[in-house]
Amino acid sequence: MTEPSPDVPGFPFACPMPVEPGDAIQLAHGGGGLLTRKLIDGLFRPAFAARPEELTHDGAVVEIGGARLAFSTDSYVVRPLFFPGGDIGSLAVNGTVNDLAMCGATPLYLSAGLVLEEGFPIADLRRVVESMRRAAVKAGVRLITGDTKVVERGKGDGLYVATSGIGVVAPEVAVGPSRVRPGDKVLLSGDIGRHGIAIMSAREGLGFETAIESDCAPLGRSVAALLRLGADIHCLRDLTRGGLATALIEIAETAAVTIRLDEARVPISAPVRGAAEILGLDPLYIANEGRFVAFVPESAADGALAILRGEAAGAEATVIGTVESPSPAGALIAHTIGGERALGFLTGEQLPRIC
Amino acid sequence: MTEPSPDVPGFPFACPMPVEPGDAIQLAHGGGGLLTRKLIDGLFRPAFAARPEELTHDGAVVEIGGARLAFSTDSYVVRPLFFPGGDIGSLAVNGTVNDLAMCGATPLYLSAGLVLEEGFPIADLRRVVESMRRAAVKAGVRLITGDTKVVERGKGDGLYVATSGIGVVAPEVAVGPSRVRPGDKVLLSGDIGRHGIAIMSAREGLGFETAIESDCAPLGRSVAALLRLGADIHCLRDLTRGGLATALIEIAETAAVTIRLDEARVPISAPVRGAAEILGLDPLYIANEGRFVAFVPESAADGALAILRGEAAGAEATVIGTVESPSPAGALIAHTIGGERALGFLTGEQLPRIC
Numbered sequence: 001m002t003e004p005s006p007d008v009p010g011f012p013f014a015c016p017m018p019v020e021p022g023d024a025i026q027l028a029h030g031g032g033g034l035l036t037r038k039l040i041d042g043l044f045r046p047a048f049a050a051r052p053e054e055l056t057h058d059g060a061v062v063e064i065g066g067a068r069l070a071f072s073t074d075s076y077v078v079r080p081l082f083f084p085g086g087d088i089g090s091l092a093v094n095g096t097v098n099d100l101a102m103c104g105a106t107p108l109y110l111s112a113g114l115v116l117e118e119g120f121p122i123a124d125l126r127r128v129v130e131s132m133r134r135a136a137v138k139a140g141v142r143l144i145t146g147d148t149k150v151v152e153r154g155k156g157d158g159l160y161v162a163t164s165g166i167g168v169v170a171p172e173v174a175v176g177p178s179r180v181r182p183g184d185k186v187l188l189s190g191d192i193g194r195h196g197i198a199i200m201s202a203r204e205g206l207g208f209e210t211a212i213e214s215d216c217a218p219l220g221r222s223v224a225a226l227l228r229l230g231a232d233i234h235c236l237r238d239l240t241r242g243g244l245a246t247a248l249i250e251i252a253e254t255a256a257v258t259i260r261l262d263e264a265r266v267p268i269s270a271p272v273r274g275a276a277e278i279l280g281l282d283p284l285y286i287a288n289e290g291r292f293v294a295f296v297p298e299s300a301a302d303g304a305l306a307i308l309r310g311e312a313a314g315a316e317a318t319v320i321g322t323v324e325s326p327s328p329a330g331a332l333i334a335h336t337i338g339g340e341r342a343l344g345f346l347t348g349e350q351l352p353r354i355c
Numbered sequence: 356m357t358e359p360s361p362d363v364p365g366f367p368f369a370c371p372m373p374v375e376p377g378d379a380i381q382l383a384h385g386g387g388g389l390l391t392r393k394l395i396d397g398l399f400r401p402a403f404a405a406r407p408e409e410l411t412h413d414g415a416v417v418e419i420g421g422a423r424l425a426f427s428t429d430s431y432v433v434r435p436l437f438f439p440g441g442d443i444g445s446l447a448v449n450g451t452v453n454d455l456a457m458c459g460a461t462p463l464y465l466s467a468g469l470v471l472e473e474g475f476p477i478a479d480l481r482r483v484v485e486s487m488r489r490a491a492v493k494a495g496v497r498l499i500t501g502d503t504k505v506v507e508r509g510k511g512d513g514l515y516v517a518t519s520g521i522g523v524v525a526p527e528v529a530v531g532p533s534r535v536r537p538g539d540k541v542l543l544s545g546d547i548g549r550h551g552i553a554i555m556s557a558r559e560g561l562g563f564e565t566a567i568e569s570d571c572a573p574l575g576r577s578v579a580a581l582l583r584l585g586a587d588i589h590c591l592r593d594l595t596r597g598g599l600a601t602a603l604i605e606i607a608e609t610a611a612v613t614i615r616l617d618e619a620r621v622p623i624s625a626p627v628r629g630a631a632e633i634l635g636l637d638p639l640y641i642a643n644e645g646r647f648v649a650f651v652p653e654s655a656a657d658g659a660l661a662i663l664r665g666e667a668a669g670a671e672a673t674v675i676g677t678v679e680s681p682s683p684a685g686a687l688i689a690h691t692i693g694g695e696r697a698l699g700f701l702t703g704e705q706l707p708r709i710c
Binding site: 023024025026027028029030031036040043044047048050059060062064065066067068069071072073074075076077108109111112113114115116117118119120121122125126129130132133136142143144145146147148149150151152154155156157160162164166168352353355 | 380383395398415419467475487491510708
């Protein structure tokens with residue numbers, strides 16, 4: 001669901017999607033791609049950001065009373081609410097925990113705001129709350145404050161959840177795209193594409209031969225292990241809306257570098273690959289909820305990789321790319337057996353309401 | 356919209372509303388009254404609260420790295436989005452700022468999560484964002500992180516906003532219902548009922564003779580002034596969903612006291628009183644977004660009152676009641692010229708989607 005656009009020179013394939021946002025919100029404004037970015041750059045950043053690098057991704061780090069805190073928020077509108085490998089409750093907890101972890105923080109406290117639709121079964125609410133509880137325990141965080149609103153039938157879709165989180169960042173930690181340097185290695189924590197395909201499959205009732213479960217999981221432990229290594233971790237980013245490609249492009253643009261992606265090394269399970277082919281989706285753009293990339297200096301890559309592989313679900317962690325000096329070919333160059341392709345932002349919406 | 360219920364013995368007036376929640380969410384679960392409380396007590400507190408006093412109102416205070424922080428969240432689903440005296444943007448900023456202030460905190464940072472409905476006019480979004488910006492500047496807080504999701508047409512209602520906030524609490528500050536003591540005076544910061552009536556009037560196109568504007572405003576300055584006084588402030592609470600009566604009942608029950616309310620001293624403007632009468636609403640239960648009560652020892656009442664009256668919109672601040680030992684008559688006794696009445700929680704929903 002991508003197409004040529006003036007913003008993505010040389011973008012190599014096309015399908016019919018509106019490029020111009022017009023004067024009304026489209027689904028693609030929430031997709032994490034080009035329109036989301038236009039909304040952030042055109043509306044939110046001018047209103048709220050004191051410095052241009054602020055509000056570029058989902059967490060902020062501030063100092064309060066001598067403590068360095070990460071603060072993050074996300075709204076969850078995933079459809080269906082329950083899917084293989086998770087539900088809106090575990091997603092809302094893990095998503096915010098992961099945003100904090102990507103700031104280099106130890107996640108500590110969460111809040112939750114629920115928007116319920118009149119008529120929503122209380123049994124389902126109980127199931128979601130229990131899932132949030134379990135996810136919070138697993139991630140080592142406490143949900144300490146919340147709020148509930150109810151809207152009339154037809155003004156919601158069962159349940160939307162907004163979670164915010166606070167974590168603490170150790171004094172020596174400094175992660176962010178501006179620290180990425182040519183020569184850095186790009187590590188990926190595991191196989192990609194499972195969350196998006198699991199949602200799509202649950203939504204459309206697709207009966208793939210092998211059940212594909214979401215990768216939804218907390219990343220705090222993996223990040224803490226990396227930071228304990230003492231290696232200089234330059235940047236961390238989870239691969240949610242827009243997937244691996246979008247995360248890498250955003251980082252490359254902010255760092256003013258080109259990332260060369262060794263596409264053949266990106267782990268994608270056979271069922272995900274097959275499902276993506278049937279659905280016409282590029283796995284590099286499919287959302288994940290328990291996967292991240294770490295940018296580290298080449299000297300630290302082997303140590304960092306060993307740590308990632310030692311974590312649950314980290315068996316397939318691998319080096320997938322290298323940071324290079326900026327190239328006129330673009331921010332993200334995927335290298336395959338057949339040659340190279342430049343990757344750009346999604347201009348449309350691949351899978352609405354994936355998270 | 357209240358009726359006799361086993362939970363509210365002797366509740367004095369009645370109208371037809373379901374008492375039992377059944378197995379599905381009703382609008383009243385979001386009304387701040389009895390059903391909201393049942394949801395909190397029956398579902399959220401067992402899942403998340405380590406101590407019984409947690410999760411009882413909209414803010415939590417925690418220590419991180421030596422700093423004492425208040426953390427709060429609220430979702431806003433107000434209808435219509437724009438109303439006399441405010442809009443969903445200023446409401447979302449002030450509401451969370453006020454929750455922090457009620458913890459005795461200096462509000463510092465906010466996050467915002469937006470759930471947009473496909474087709475929502477970008478011009479309206481721009482107007483809301485600008486309103487949030489102005490409200491944040493006025494309240495002295497910075498919005499530093501955010502998130503946007505889009506749902507399909509018919510799965511939302513234009514725009515829902517979830518804001519969370521962080522504030523810092525000075526070491527000597529200790530406010531909370533458990534500190535309320537018999538003999539304390541109850542101070543009210545201004546006239547009540549304007550927010551609810553403004554929303555109702557905008558929603559139903561009611562043409563009252565005098566335009567009634569919402570009282571939506573940040574309360575951080577007033578609270579900071581009270582705390583600077585050095586007086587022992589026992590408890591602070593803003594008068595949102597459920598209004599003055601619900602706030603007082605919650606505090607009285609937690610503190611195991613009875614509050615005697617001098618109903619004739621509660622400032623209610625003539626237009627609000629008239630509109631409430633026409634609409635059949637009890638002003639004591641109407642939501643406010645810029646009003647609060649402070650519980651202070653009798654010795655500090657005059658000083659605190661002078662401070663409140665010195666603030667913008669504080670001209671009508673007054674002492675409205677006294678804390679007494681617990682009485683079998685109930686948590687909140689309203690004293691009027693004609694006699695006394697015991698007040699209980701709303702069992703139905705008075706004005707859905709008031710905030």
